[in-house]
Amino acid sequence: MARGIRRLGLAFFLPTLSAFAAPLASSDEADGFGDLPVVLTASRLRQAVAEAPSAVTVIDREMIEKSGVRQIADLMRFVPGAIVGYNDGNRPVVTLRGGMSGVYASGLQVLIDGVSVYSPLWGGMQWEELPIAVSDIERIEVIRGPNAAIFGPNSFLGVINIITREPAADGGFRVEARMGGDGIADGAGRYAGVAGGWRYRATLGQRGSDGFETRPDTQRYLFGNARAEYRIDHTDALQLTARWANNRKDLGDYAETGVSNQYPHTAFGHSADFQVRWTRAQSADDEVWVQYYHQQSATQDRVTIDARLQIDRVLNGISPVLFPTGSAFILFPSALPYTVDLDYAVVRDGIELQQTRRWGASLRSVWGLETRRDAVDSTRLFGTRDERTAFLTRGFSNVEWKWSDRWTLHGAAMIERNTNAKAAWSPKVALTYEPFIGHVFRVGSSRAQRTPTLFEKYVNYYFDTPSYVSPVNPLVAIPPARLQIQMSRGGPNSESILSHEIGYAFSLPNSRLSGDMRWFSDRLGGLVGQINNGGVTFINMDDVYVRGGDLTLNWLPRAGTRLRMAFSKTKIYANDQGGTYSISAPDNTVSLFLGQSLAYGLEFSANYQRVGAMFWTDAGSPKRPIAPIEHLNLRLAKAYHFGANRAEAALVVQEALGNHHAYYLSTPKTIASRLASVQLSLDF
Amino acid sequence: MRGLFLKLRFFCWLLLAVAGCRVSVALGAEPITVRLLVSEGNVFAARTATQLETLLHNNDIDVVAEPATGSQKSRRLVVAIGAGAWRKAVDTLGPDVALLGVMVPQQTLEQSVGRRARLAGVILAEPPPSRLLNLIQLALPYRRQVGLIAGPQLTSQLGRIEGAAAERGLHLGIEKVTQEAEVGPAVERLVQAGTALLALPDGTVHTANTVQPLLLISYRNGVPVVAYSEAYLRAGAALATYSTPEQLARQSAEMVIAYREGKGALPIQSPRYFSVGVNQAVVRSLDLSLPSPEDIGNRLRQMKE
The missing domain is CATH 3.40.50.2300 (Response regulator)
Structure with a gap:
């Protein structure tokens, strides 16, 4: 009922607003001299790599368009040190500083248009469930290190900020389609226009594929998103964003060894979110905004498992001598299918305020407050019908003091209180020095926390099996039992990271060359691991040291040519009590990008990444690294112009270098192979 | 000390002389x-x-x-x-x-x-177009492909502006529009080849409604806008010359x-006295390195318009 009232309220609110404030009028009164709306506000401007107090990678629109990727996660391959793996065809995993966090990569904060989409249940990001098309993205800013002081809790190993395209920067219709091998069937339609003083942009699309040949991972993902802006006057604006998605994906294993951990099945999900933001901007450095956001999602996942796997574990627990590992498969030669529901629903609501202000030529500040409530409902995972919640309150402040032409001091801190962790503060300090124009040195330290996920904190995952009588030996009967899979005993506390870095960024406009490099040293404490103590539970276990460096170069040797190189080197030192951290980072990664304009309006691009040998911490046995992987995407496109209309046709070859293991070394196999597809788009 | 006294006395005489001239002019007018x-x-x-x-x-x-x-x-x-x-x-x-x-x-x-x-x-x-072209030449010397959107107000001056641009070694790409709705697509076309966008006063091209797409599209493509008013600078132009x-x-x-x-x-x-402004936030974000606005202004005033 309350939700219904909220919807009604919004429905009344929008037309009312349109009525009281007319669109900004134009006249011949020497246009452009008087008041104009402040367009490029602090929240719209991208981080300048050379000026930023952190190591930042900006994946711009040109790179996005020419990358040829169909999964947003694959764009992360441009980031030095980033690794993209595929747990299965519809579950990409992105991580920085190695695969320390496994499939949920909970150390990475991900935001869309400034709002966290970090999963409160699992942590990390469900990349396959982003309700936006690749073409909806304006740019992606990646902060390659902790930055909780600005971006909030869980900005732990890094922050990925996805910024979608502004309604005002588009106009008219766009339709795009992509068809190719492995059942690739993607499509999207978009319209951007102006109505009643609102500038808006709406996309409706689908992503579909049959995934890896070796996995049941077919996916059909329908999504829609809309973004609208209303200029109340030259300083004030109202922005609305809404997204919706409906997901149908196959999960499970093909049981190549005869025993299936999860039978192939189909999971269904849907999500909806909206965000409303009011902004007042007097200039690019003088802005205040307030926003409310709501996100909700629900997943229906009925998993059929072979109960022998659990029975074997129970029997072995009773007497390893009488029932050595594998006994259950002798006593029960045929599978014992058992279906459990792994359904869950997540709701997030939050309010946030942020102000950017300049206090003169040398001082600039940003401060903000946020309060957020996360709630997860899952009878199966939590063993209760009650929802589990986390309530976050945080405040932060960031000051940038440029006390001379060459020196700038950045200081920031966040204080957070989360009902599921101790109150914590996350400071950050950085000093930049620009001895010559275009050459900036940076030294900085930062501390951050990762709050335990609701799963880690409250999991009570069990299921009750019926009685089983062995067909081999009828004397052996398994009575009805409760099989406890995972059980939290109070839950872990926050993980922590202390990071130090030294960096250098340069820009040589004469040579059209820019780049940045850095060395970092991170100390991670209390990493959450699992122990088997009558059911798996989570505790803070490992301390890990990570050291490394990276280098990014951008070169535009001539008009129509763009070259980019990113290199990283990482070394992890760990005792590996709770996870196989020490081999979870590749020794090095290399990314190369070439964009080249050719004759006859052709555009060629190549996107290459080599990831050294590494092990995903939850990739099972054997615990040894998968071989180095080389990814190569090739794209050849041609644009056609029909008056004001534009069409483009492109041929894309993904994984042009052939097969490799994308996540697991043994079963379940995820072997990526060469894939060709055709992209068509029409703007009119 | 005596030297200082003599200097002060000289200045007092000078001030009295100037005041006398001013009064005589005022009385004579x-x-x-x-x-x-x-x-x-x-x-x-x-x-x-x-x-x-x-x-x-x-x-x-x-x-x-x-x-x-x-x-x-x-x-x-x-x-x-x-x-x-x-x-x-x-x-x-x-x-x-x-x-x-x-x-x-x-x-x-x-x-x-x-x-x-x-x-x-x-x-x-309007400031003279040559002043803005001088500004581009001074502040963005590596950006010689300049885009210009011309509405009906500018059309008659295009030949003169193109000539002035050519004199300065700038290549001007021009898109003509007749209504506000055409501005966004025109900017899209210009920024494909242009490395700077020149905003010259035109009642159709630069309005409260068009400034959003114009600034956003150009910014998205890394193309700085060089404009003619302080309001435009505040809205998001990278730099501007304007009269306060x-x-x-x-x-x-x-x-x-x-x-x-x-x-x-x-x-x-034309407006004779003018300032130069730089939107530092935008310039930083575009990774541009510019001299101080005062330096640019001083050099600009010495250039031929």
């Missing part, structure tokens, strides 16, 4: 009364009027501010600030009343040819004084 007409709703024009009023008072010139309505026949000199005020003045003033227009768009001026009152002078709203209300008031006051001294009708002038 015919006293006039100035009425200020300001376009309604034009904040910039209102600020200019306030500054001008102060300057005229300081020069012993009586000022009466009235709305741009009613009979104006008794005024000796009317200063109309803004396009609306100018149009009202030329429609209502008789030929016996002198008129000085300030911030008059070129197109508005051309439309009122033949209907104007006795002209004391005009300060155009104080600078326009100063030029206006000089024209009023010249008129009082009987120097007759003055030619139509």
Whole structure:
């Protein structure tokens, strides 16, 4: 009922607003001299790599368009040190500083248009469930290190900020389609226009594929998103964003060894979110905004498992001598299918305020407050019908003091209180020095926390099996039992990271060359691991040291040519009590990008990444690294112009270098192979 | 110490001499009364009027501010600030009343040819295009492909602007538009090849409605906008040269004084005094390295327009 009232309220609110404030009028009164709306506000401007107090990678629109990727996660391959793996065809995993966090990569904060989409249940990001098309993205800013002081809790190993395209920067219709091998069937339609003083942009699309040949991972993902802006006057604006998605994906294993951990099945999900933001901007450095956001999602996942796997574990627990590992498969030669529901629903609501202000030529500040409530409902995972919640309150402040032409001091801190962790503060300090124009040195330290996920904190995952009588030996009967899979005993506390870095960024406009490099040293404490103590539970276990460096170069040797190189080197030192951290980072990664304009309006691009040998911490046995992987995407496109209309046709070859293991070394196999597809788009 | 005393005495004599000259000029000139007409709703024009009023008072010139309505026949000199005020003045003033227009768009001026009152002078709203081209040449020397969107107001000047750009080694790409809705697509086309976008005053191209797509699309493509007003700079242009209300008031006051001294009708002038502004937040975000606005301004004033 309350939700219904909220919807009604919004429905009344929008037309009312349109009525009281007319669109900004134009006249011949020497246009452009008087008041104009402040367009490029602090929240719209991208981080300048050379000026930023952190190591930042900006994946711009040109790179996005020419990358040829169909999964947003694959764009992360441009980031030095980033690794993209595929747990299965519809579950990409992105991580920085190695695969320390496994499939949920909970150390990475991900935001869309400034709002966290970090999963409160699992942590990390469900990349396959982003309700936006690749073409909806304006740019992606990646902060390659902790930055909780600005971006909030869980900005732990890094922050990925996805910024979608502004309604005002588009106009008219766009339709795009992509068809190719492995059942690739993607499509999207978009319209951007102006109505009643609102500038808006709406996309409706689908992503579909049959995934890896070796996995049941077919996916059909329908999504829609809309973004609208209303200029109340030259300083004030109202922005609305809404997204919706409906997901149908196959999960499970093909049981190549005869025993299936999860039978192939189909999971269904849907999500909806909206965000409303009011902004007042007097200039690019003088802005205040307030926003409310709501996100909700629900997943229906009925998993059929072979109960022998659990029975074997129970029997072995009773007497390893009488029932050595594998006994259950002798006593029960045929599978014992058992279906459990792994359904869950997540709701997030939050309010946030942020102000950017300049206090003169040398001082600039940003401060903000946020309060957020996360709630997860899952009878199966939590063993209760009650929802589990986390309530976050945080405040932060960031000051940038440029006390001379060459020196700038950045200081920031966040204080957070989360009902599921101790109150914590996350400071950050950085000093930049620009001895010559275009050459900036940076030294900085930062501390951050990762709050335990609701799963880690409250999991009570069990299921009750019926009685089983062995067909081999009828004397052996398994009575009805409760099989406890995972059980939290109070839950872990926050993980922590202390990071130090030294960096250098340069820009040589004469040579059209820019780049940045850095060395970092991170100390991670209390990493959450699992122990088997009558059911798996989570505790803070490992301390890990990570050291490394990276280098990014951008070169535009001539008009129509763009070259980019990113290199990283990482070394992890760990005792590996709770996870196989020490081999979870590749020794090095290399990314190369070439964009080249050719004759006859052709555009060629190549996107290459080599990831050294590494092990995903939850990739099972054997615990040894998968071989180095080389990814190569090739794209050849041609644009056609029909008056004001534009069409483009492109041929894309993904994984042009052939097969490799994308996540697991043994079963379940995820072997990526060469894939060709055709992209068509029409703007009119 | 004695040297300092001598210097002070010299300066005192100098000040007295200058004051004497000023008084003699004021005494020798015919006293006039100035009425200020300001376009309604034009904040910039209102600020200019306030500054001008102060300057005229300081020069012993009586000022009466009235709305741009009613009979104006008794005024000796009317200063109309803004396009609306100018149009009202030329429609209502008789030929016996002198008129000085300030911030008059070129197109508005051309439309009122033949209907104007006795002209004391005009300060155009627009800075000379060559000044903005000089600015690009100075501040963005590696960006020689310059895009320009031309609406109906600019069309007649295009040949002259193209010539001025070519003289400076700039390659001008031009997109012509006839309505606001065409601006966004025009910017999209220009930024594909352009490395800087030049904004010249045009009532169709640069309005409160078009500035959003124009600035966002150009910014998205890493193309800085070089503009002609402080408001544009604040909105998101990377750099601009513009005349502040104080600078326009100063030029206006000089024209009023010249008129009082009987120097007759003055030619139509561009804004003579100007500033250079840099939007540091935008420039930083675009990874541009620019000299200080003061340095650019000083060098710009020395360049031929």
